[in-house]
Amino acid sequence: MAGRRYDPDRRERLIDAAIRVVGRKGIAGLTHRSVAAEADVPLGSTTYHFATLDELLVAALRRLNEGFAAAVGAGIAPAGPDDGGEAPDLAEELARQLGRWLAGDPSGDRTGVELEYELYLAALRRPALRPVAAEWCEAVTALLARRTDPRTARALVALMDGLSLQVLLTGAPYDPGYVADVLRRVLTGAGPPVPPEGG
Amino acid sequence: MAGRRYDPDRRERLIDAAIRVVGRKGIAGLTHRSVAAEADVPLGSTTYHFATLDELLVAALRRLNEGFAAAVGAGIAPAGPDDGGEAPDLAEELARQLGRWLAGDPSGDRTGVELEYELYLAALRRPALRPVAAEWCEAVTALLARRTDPRTARALVALMDGLSLQVLLTGAPYDPGYVADVLRRVLTGAGPPVPPEGG
Amino acid sequence: MAGRRYDPDRRERLIDAAIRVVGRKGIAGLTHRSVAAEADVPLGSTTYHFATLDELLVAALRRLNEGFAAAVGAGIAPAGPDDGGEAPDLAEELARQLGRWLAGDPSGDRTGVELEYELYLAALRRPALRPVAAEWCEAVTALLARRTDPRTARALVALMDGLSLQVLLTGAPYDPGYVADVLRRVLTGAGPPVPPEGG
Amino acid sequence: MAGRRYDPDRRERLIDAAIRVVGRKGIAGLTHRSVAAEADVPLGSTTYHFATLDELLVAALRRLNEGFAAAVGAGIAPAGPDDGGEAPDLAEELARQLGRWLAGDPSGDRTGVELEYELYLAALRRPALRPVAAEWCEAVTALLARRTDPRTARALVALMDGLSLQVLLTGAPYDPGYVADVLRRVLTGAGPPVPPEGG
DNA sequence: AATGAATGAGCATTCATTCAT
DNA sequence: TATGAATGAATGCTCATTCAT
Numbered sequence: 016m017a018g019r020r021y022d023p024d025r026r027e028r029l030i031d032a033a034i035r036v037v038g039r040k041g042i043a044g045l046t047h048r049s050v051a052a053e054a055d056v057p058l059g060s061t062t063y064h065f066a067t068l069d070e071l072l073v074a075a076l077r078r079l080n081e082g083f084a085a086a087v088g089a090g091i092a093p094a095g096p097d098d099g100g101e102a103p104d105l106a107e108e109l110a111r112q113l114g115r116w117l118a119g120d121p122s123g124d125r126t127g128v129e130l131e132y133e134l135y136l137a138a139l140r141r142p143a144l145r146p147v148a149a150e151w152c153e154a155v156t157a158l159l160a161r162r163t164d165p166r167t168a169r170a171l172v173a174l175m176d177g178l179s180l181q182v183l184l185t186g187a188p189y190d191p192g193y194v195a196d197v198l199r200r201v202l203t204g205a206g207p208p209v210p211p212e213g214g
Numbered sequence: 215m216a217g218r219r220y221d222p223d224r225r226e227r228l229i230d231a232a233i234r235v236v237g238r239k240g241i242a243g244l245t246h247r248s249v250a251a252e253a254d255v256p257l258g259s260t261t262y263h264f265a266t267l268d269e270l271l272v273a274a275l276r277r278l279n280e281g282f283a284a285a286v287g288a289g290i291a292p293a294g295p296d297d298g299g300e301a302p303d304l305a306e307e308l309a310r311q312l313g314r315w316l317a318g319d320p321s322g323d324r325t326g327v328e329l330e331y332e333l334y335l336a337a338l339r340r341p342a343l344r345p346v347a348a349e350w351c352e353a354v355t356a357l358l359a360r361r362t363d364p365r366t367a368r369a370l371v372a373l374m375d376g377l378s379l380q381v382l383l384t385g386a387p388y389d390p391g392y393v394a395d396v397l398r399r400v401l402t403g404a405g406p407p408v409p410p411e412g413g
Numbered sequence: 414m415a416g417r418r419y420d421p422d423r424r425e426r427l428i429d430a431a432i433r434v435v436g437r438k439g440i441a442g443l444t445h446r447s448v449a450a451e452a453d454v455p456l457g458s459t460t461y462h463f464a465t466l467d468e469l470l471v472a473a474l475r476r477l478n479e480g481f482a483a484a485v486g487a488g489i490a491p492a493g494p495d496d497g498g499e500a501p502d503l504a505e506e507l508a509r510q511l512g513r514w515l516a517g518d519p520s521g522d523r524t525g526v527e528l529e530y531e532l533y534l535a536a537l538r539r540p541a542l543r544p545v546a547a548e549w550c551e552a553v554t555a556l557l558a559r560r561t562d563p564r565t566a567r568a569l570v571a572l573m574d575g576l577s578l579q580v581l582l583t584g585a586p587y588d589p590g591y592v593a594d595v596l597r598r599v600l601t602g603a604g605p606p607v608p609p610e611g612g
Numbered sequence: 613m614a615g616r617r618y619d620p621d622r623r624e625r626l627i628d629a630a631i632r633v634v635g636r637k638g639i640a641g642l643t644h645r646s647v648a649a650e651a652d653v654p655l656g657s658t659t660y661h662f663a664t665l666d667e668l669l670v671a672a673l674r675r676l677n678e679g680f681a682a683a684v685g686a687g688i689a690p691a692g693p694d695d696g697g698e699a700p701d702l703a704e705e706l707a708r709q710l711g712r713w714l715a716g717d718p719s720g721d722r723t724g725v726e727l728e729y730e731l732y733l734a735a736l737r738r739p740a741l742r743p744v745a746a747e748w749c750e751a752v753t754a755l756l757a758r759r760t761d762p763r764t765a766r767a768l769v770a771l772m773d774g775l776s777l778q779v780l781l782t783g784a785p786y787d788p789g790y791v792a793d794v795l796r797r798v799l800t801g802a803g804p805p806v807p808p809e810g811g
Numbered sequence: 812a813a814t815g816a817a818t819g820a821g822c823a824t825t826c827a828t829t830c831a832t
Numbered sequence: 833t834a835t836g837a838a839t840g841a842a843t844g845c846t847c848a849t850t851c852a853t
Contacts, residue, residue, distance in 0.1 A: 063839080139383060174373045176375070257815080457820090538640075574778075582735040582736060599797050
């Protein structure tokens with residue numbers, strides 16, 4: 016913690032530390048001090064790299080988004096070349112995927128979804144986060160739109176958000192069959208998927 | 215602020231004040247002090263009536279629920295005696311209602327929905343709020359179940375939550391036609407409404 | 414510094430401490446911490462009694478005013494019953510008095526005038542101090558008006574302020590003969606003193 | 613803000629920036645950072661050119677003096693060759709001039725006088741500024757001495773300072789008739805003006 | 812039952828300064 | 833010669849909580 020001059024990517028380490036802190040203590044527990052301690056960095060260093068906590072929050076949410084989009088992208092295969100207007104098993108794939116996320120890390124800290132939702136929902140009161148939240152929303156919608164039309168994709172995202180929150184907020188058990196069922200209803204009458212670029 | 219000894223419904227006034235404070239400054243701005251000032255009550259009085267802020271938060275969310283359930287109940291008429299398995303215009307009614315809530319109070323403070331969602335979503339990190347959030351969710355679901363079946367009702371609530379959050383978090387405009395459309399899809403194939411008690 | 418609950422007139426002690434701190438380190442050195450240390454009182458106590466530093470500054474300047482007005486009043490005897498339109502030796506009395514103030518306390522800390530002027534002049538940038546500065550100005554003017562007319566009194570105050578500042582700001586030596594001379598010029602053609610109340 | 617290597621009059625630009633900063637935020641708001649930002653110059657550059665803030669303050673006050681002396685000189689014409697011992701309208705000229713300064717710039721920032729007085733009065737606590745304050749005082753006195761004798765000039769300066777401060781500190785309205793009156797009294801019995809050099 | 816006073820911990824932020832480049 | 837990065841100290845202020853009344 017002393018004399019450690021010259022430390023490139025300290026900025027990145029601070030973002031990582033911020034994510035861990037939020038995971039452990041929530042956004043309310045994210046302070047310059049807690050981040051500094053978590054990153055093992057002098058206090059002044061946090062304000063040097065991120066003048067305000069909002070800046071740090073934005074960076075954290077953005078990094079989370081990248082990781083999340085990658086995860087979703089890996090889980091949701093794009094539509095095959097000869098798919099009809101609607102992917103046959105998308106509803107079930109999504110329901111299964113959602114179940115995996117919500118089950119989460121059984122170990123100590125909060126699960127990934129909870130952390131992610133906390134940051135995402137923080138945009139409600141923090142305008143600075145709004146653009147990042149919008150990016151996240153659009154990114155996931157775009158991924159799903161590879162298997163259905165954009166309007167349907169957006170509705171799927173909303174429904175999955177709503178169902179996840181019901182589980183997270185009320186402690187209700189997750190029922191994959193039920194979720195697949197209602198997702199399927201939204202997929203009913205969906206248009207053709209967005210063709211991949213260059214197609 | 216002084217000498218106001220006998221004051222039987224001070225407790226209620228504190229809850230009202232707490233709601234106003236959260237509306238104006240967010241949950242992060244809810245402190246014993248801010249509530250005391252808002253309610254024009256000595257500081258010690260707040261800790262006396264609500265030992266912790268969580269207690270106050272629970273009371274506030276519960277009060278909000280009551281008002282909200284009443285509003286929803288008034289907006290969503292129960293199914294008539296000879297309705298078929300599904301109310302013909304429920305989707306549009308809900309979309310319109312949602313639009314009204316999201317448009318909100320154009321005056322100073324935050325709109326009602328934003329306030330309500332902030333408290334509701336706070337349950338993510340505050341276990342004490344979880345039971346109240348569950349109550350809220352069940353109450354609204356039950357109201358909608360008077361026009362469709364419970365599983366569908368729960369999905370409608372989730373979808374409306376998700377769509378509302380998209381609007382609130384990303385600043386996207388609200389499109390009632392789109393919302394009615396996707397709500398209608400969820401209503402597709404819904405079962406019969408829950409018969410009124412005693413029916 | 415510990416366990417000293419119940420300490421009435423702690424508020425007064427804080428004001429005294431603030432005056433000593435400003436005397437020693439200037440307004441720039443007046444911080445909640447420095448006052449707390451000087452008064453041997455916990456830090457939180459300073460913000461409890463004076464929510465902002467401006468409040469403390471106002472209280473300090475006001476207290477200083479009282480003492481100063483008393484000192485001036487003692488030094489400047491009111492006009493005798495049969496005085497003509499102008500007190501014969503007022504100019505010299507004032508010049509002598511001014512010399513005594515500017516000579517000040519040869520010991521360590523800043524002299525009283527310097528301290529007083531620093532707080533008084535701070536009103537230039539701190540609107541909160543303005544009313545107190547105005548009070549001070551009027552009080553001294555009223556005292557002098559007992560020996561001459563109010564317009565002349567106000568000018569005497571201005572001239573004495575200006576001459577004092579020349580000494581304090583530029584380090585020029587104080588020349589009582591010169592000061593008496595120019596004060597006398599202002600007194601030339603002055604009207605009758607303000608009659609004492611009830612006279 | 614980057615790569616601006618060759619920049620010969622950066623020093624001057626920093627002084628200008630410092631004056632603007634003091635005008636906007638007061639001496640207390642003058643920091644290396646605020647100057648750097650105002651001058652659009654890297655932070656390190658300010659400490660490089662002015663090791664301490666006092667140095668910068670001295671430079672700023674000195675520059676202000678030059679401009680002010682020029683303004684006064686332009687406003688106060690020297691005595692004509694056949695003037696009697698006393699300039700007939702000097703009192704009124706000065707009163708009018710003072711009124712113009714105190715009215716100041718009606719636009720956003722602080723008026724020029726306020727800024728100038730703040731820096732001038734700062735000498736009270738900052739010995740480094742004392743010589744510059746003395747220069748200012750002497751310069752203005754010398755200018756006025758071209759229309760009256762030096763002792764009287766010095767008193768005029770003191771009286772004008774005192775009257776200006778009354779207006780600035782207490783918010784009292786400026787009354788040019790009154791000011792001319794009392795200035796005239798000081799001019800009463802003044803000696804002959806200082807003859808121009810070489811006269 | 813109720814409350815004014817008190818206090819220790821903590822927070823976001825700002826800053827002068829140092830130093831390696 | 834300049835400067836971006838870094839840092840330790842400090843500041844004003846807020847707060848939950850305690851306690852004596």
